[in-house]
Amino acid sequence: MVEDGVSTLVPLEARLNKDYEITGYYVNDHNTSNDDLLKAYHMAKSAMTPLPKADIMKRLGVMAMVITVPKDFSPKVLAMKTEVLADKLTAYPADILLKCFDYIERHNKFWPTLSEFHEYMSWQVKPRKLMCEQLQKCIAKRTNLV
Numbered sequence: 001m002v003e004d005g006v007s008t009l010v011p012l013e014a015r016l017n018k019d020y021e022i023t024g025y026y027v028n029d030h031n032t033s034n035d036d037l038l039k040a041y042h043m044a045k046s047a048m049t050p051l052p053k054a055d056i057m058k059r060l061g062v063m064a065m066v067i068t069v070p071k072d073f074s075p076k077v078l079a080m081k082t083e084v085l086a087d088k089l090t091a092y093p094a095d096i097l098l099k100c101f102d103y104i105e106r107h108n109k110f111w112p113t114l115s116e117f118h119e120y121m122s123w124q125v126k127p128r129k130l131m132c133e134q135l136q137k138c139i140a141k142r143t144n145l146v
Contacts (some may be wrong), residue, residue: 002047002128009040010135014127022127025134034142041135047128051094056086059101067104069111081111088114096124 006012011028029037051059060082069078089097100120104112 002044003131006040006044006131006135009036009043010138012040012131021123022130024130027134027138029138029142034139037135037139037142041132041139044128044131044135047095048093048125048132050090050092051097053086053090056089056097057082059098060086063101063105064111067108067111073111085114085117089117092117092121092125093128096121 003012003014010032013026013028014022015024015026017023064078064082073081092100097117100117103120104116108116
């Protein structure tokens with residue numbers, strides 16, 4: 001949906017590899033105003049907004065109630081693991097992270113690792129990052145010319 005929104009402001013074309021994975025974007029900004037280019041960048045950048053750490057901590061607390069936690073996790077260890085995991089998960093967009101929590105709660109039997117979160121989310125975050133990078137390059141190119 002982010003790509004659809006951005007493409008209403010600037011002509012945007014995804015670049016795909018042989019496995020149909022997005023490897024980048026081409027932005028045809030020749031007939032695009034500076035204002036539309038900036039709006040598109042802010043739209044893409046806002047789609048990268050993370051969930052506040054306090055909200056992540058609450059979701060991890062709920063997850064601890066519905067997923068099996070190893071017996072050797074004392075309350076102190078669980079609190080430390082939750083804190084560290086919450087810190088790491090602030091790097092992901094809120095909407096993608098919330099879907100990931102739902103997925104993990106339904107599919108995991110045991111307390112998840114960071115790599116399990118990353119595996120679920122990384123492929124969803126990559127296009128957004130690439131889009132932001134390309135739009136930022138277009139803006140930088142224009143500001144250097146002006």
